[in-house]
Amino acid sequence: MHLQTEKQYLLDQIKHNADPGLKKVISSVIPTGLRMYALRAPVLREIGREDLLALAEAMWDGKSRDEPTVALGPRRAREQGLV
Numbered sequence: 001m002h003l004q005t006e007k008q009y010l011l012d013q014i015k016h017n018a019d020p021g022l023k024k025v026i027s028s029v030i031p032t033g034l035r036m037y038a039l040r041a042p043v044l045r046e047i048g049r050e051d052l053l054a055l056a057e058a059m060w061d062g063k064s065r066d067e068p069t070v071a072l073g074p075r076r077a078r079e080q081g082l083v
Contacts, residue, residue, distance in 0.1 A: 006051065013047045014039060 014037050023038035039047075059071035 010048055010051065017043045017047065019043075 017039050018037040019040060020038070022040060023036055026036065026038050056071040059067045062068060062071075
């Protein structure tokens with residue numbers, strides 16, 4: 001996995017799913033100097049879910065003691081229904 005490639009893929013998904021109407025509403029209520037794409041919460045949760053969980057699963061199945069330890073964070077979040 002190339003981190004920059006994965007990041008760009010997720011950014012492309014964010015841009016593709018941007019909601020201009022929501023952006024207008026949010027911008028009028030919450031001013032920010034940051035770039036905003038304005039995605040609805042269910043879309044935000046869905047975009048990274050598959051890729052991030054696949055990575056966590058790959059780490060969980062790793063051959064070292066440390067790989068599953070790294071994966072515990074995302075796995076716990078999924079088990080608790082947070083992602």
